[in-house]
Amino acid sequence: MTSTHPDPTFQTLLNNHPNLSYEGRQGLVMDGTSLTDIAREHGTPCWVISADTLRQRAHALQDAFRARNLPIHCHFAVKAQDHQACLTVLAHCGFGADVVSGGELRRALAAGIRARDIVFSGIGKTDDELELAIHHQIGQINVESVEELHRINALAQNMQQRARIAFRVNPDIDAQTHSKITTGRAEDKFGIAHDAIPALYRKAQTDMPGVELVGLAVHLGSQMVTAAPFRKGYERIAALVRTLREDGLHVSDIDCGGGLGIAYRNEQAPPPAMLADVIAETLGDLDVQLHVEPGRWLAAPAGVLLARVIDVKDAARRFVIIDAGMNDLVRPAMYDSWHGILPLNEPDTTTEECVDVVGPICESSDIFARQRSLPPLKKGDLVALLDAGAYGTVMSSTYNSRPLAAQVMIEGDRKAIIRRRQTLEELLVQEAVPDWLARP
Ligand SMILES: Cc1ncc(COP(=O)(O)O)c(C=O)c1O
Numbered sequence: 001m002t003s004t005h006p007d008p009t010f011q012t013l014l015n016n017h018p019n020l021s022y023e024g025r026q027g028l029v030m031d032g033t034s035l036t037d038i039a040r041e042h043g044t045p046c047w048v049i050s051a052d053t054l055r056q057r058a059h060a061l062q063d064a065f066r067a068r069n070l071p072i073h074c075h076f077a078v079k080a081q082d083h084q085a086c087l088t089v090l091a092h093c094g095f096g097a098d099v100v101s102g103g104e105l106r107r108a109l110a111a112g113i114r115a116r117d118i119v120f121s122g123i124g125k126t127d128d129e130l131e132l133a134i135h136h137q138i139g140q141i142n143v144e145s146v147e148e149l150h151r152i153n154a155l156a157q158n159m160q161q162r163a164r165i166a167f168r169v170n171p172d173i174d175a176q177t178h179s180k181i182t183t184g185r186a187e188d189k190f191g192i193a194h195d196a197i198p199a200l201y202r203k204a205q206t207d208m209p210g211v212e213l214v215g216l217a218v219h220l221g222s223q224m225v226t227a228a229p230f231r232k233g234y235e236r237i238a239a240l241v242r243t244l245r246e247d248g249l250h251v252s253d254i255d256c257g258g259g260l261g262i263a264y265r266n267e268q269a270p271p272p273a274m275l276a277d278v279i280a281e282t283l284g285d286l287d288v289q290l291h292v293e294p295g296r297w298l299a300a301p302a303g304v305l306l307a308r309v310i311d312v313k314d315a316a317r318r319f320v321i322i323d324a325g326m327n328d329l330v331r332p333a334m335y336d337s338w339h340g341i342l343p344l345n346e347p348d349t350t351t352e353e354c355v356d357v358v359g360p361i362c363e364s365s366d367i368f369a370r371q372r373s374l375p376p377l378k379k380g381d382l383v384a385l386l387d388a389g390a391y392g393t394v395m396s397s398t399y400n401s402r403p404l405a406a407q408v409m410i411e412g413d414r415k416a417i418i419r420r421r422q423t424l425e426e427l428l429v430q431e432a433v434p435d436w437l438a439r440p
């Protein structure tokens with residue numbers, strides 16, 4: 001995200017990432033594994049994700065709520081990182097899933113997450129996707145509009161089922177994050193306007209036999225690093241719950257969404273304890289089952305993207321051209337987001353130079369860092385782009401006919417290739433060229 005935060009020093013970057021350290025000749029090590037060894041074995045670009053970091057963060061999040069005696073169901077936002085290996089790790093930590101498509105729903109089930117621990121969010125759910133969710137009797141479908149409510153009611157009745165649903169509330173609150181990842185303002189496409197909820201709630205609970213309405217859901221945006229919008233959003237939900245109950249309506253579940261941010265740069269990102277405090281203070285006395293849907297906070301710091309310097313080009317600026325591109329990690333091009341970059345060989349930090357780190361894609365926006373002070377890099381050097389475990393692989397594409405990069409999972413002294421590097425042949429084999437095209 002474009003940010004006014006100054007660049008962290010090399011040491012601050014390392015302090016913010018306790019899973020990374022330089023270990024002599026092994027170079028940069030992530031949770032005990034040399035990243036240089038991985039780059040040598042599997043080539044670059046290459047994603048690495050640490051099961052240990054994922055687990056630690058999953059437990060830290062759960063502990064924050066436990067410490068406040070606040071029972072809560074945690075559903076991992078699969079959109080942040082959808083690899084089956086990561087879903088398996090989180091399922092074994094007791095996480096359910098928050099999904100936004102039929103594909104994510106099937107992934108979550110395939111990873112062994114119980115249907116009742118799955119929440120289905122998503123602004124445009126097709127009939128097929130809704131039928132899949134109803135068929136599996138998932139925990140909750142978060143309804144985005146009155147139109148969708150009618151569709152779910154009709155589909156469930158046809159299937160002689162009752163779908164468990166909650167209304168996603170649009171509270172008209174600015175999450176104070178990047179505009180492209182803000183979801184809770186009135187002009188955003190998500191949710192049902194908060195003032196329309198009471199009448200619709202009564203109708204659904206009294207007149208719609210295809211649905212079992214359990215409560216409300218809210219999600220304000222992503223990469224939120226201040227408490228205030230969370231507090232405002234949850235206060236609005238608490239007020240709605242009181243209104244609904246005064247009206248004799250039944251509310252048993254509140255889904256607080258995701259959004260907790262991390263320190264990519266020098267942001268003062270609050271720990272999960274902040275979120276737990278705000279939820280406890282605003283919703284804690286409502287006697288409801290609480291849910292959260294974190295994605296980025298769990299997965300981003302668990303992953304890096306490894307790349308090799310192709311060339312250093314001296315022009316109006318010094319361009320360090322690496323072999324990862326915006327087709328791999330699109331966040332900097334899409335949101336001007338800032339990712340830390342560390343050389344895999346421990347550098348001498350007394351000399352730094354100001355460079356642009358760019359990818360090989362034919363787009364001027366294919367830039368990972370603008371005018372960044374980095375230790376001198378030369379052709380062949382290896383680097384790690386940090387905090388790439390969320391919204392990294394899931395957003396990659398094959399733009400410029402670049403096959404998808406490999407992905408390696410590490411844990412203790414074990415490492416496993418969890419996604420082979422795609423080959424060009426695999427891309428081509430999916431394409432059909434009708435015979436009748438081959439003519440002058
Ligand atoms: C409905 C919903 N839940 C959860 C999330 C996960 O958000 P984050 O990765 O910021 O925790 C998102 C993404 O913004 C979302 O749209």
Ligand SMILES: N[C@@H](CCCC[NH3+])C(=O)O
Pocket residue numbers: 079181183222223331335390391
């Ligand atoms: N893709 C975004 C997050 C989107 C969250 C989904 N609502 C990012 O990389 O920051």
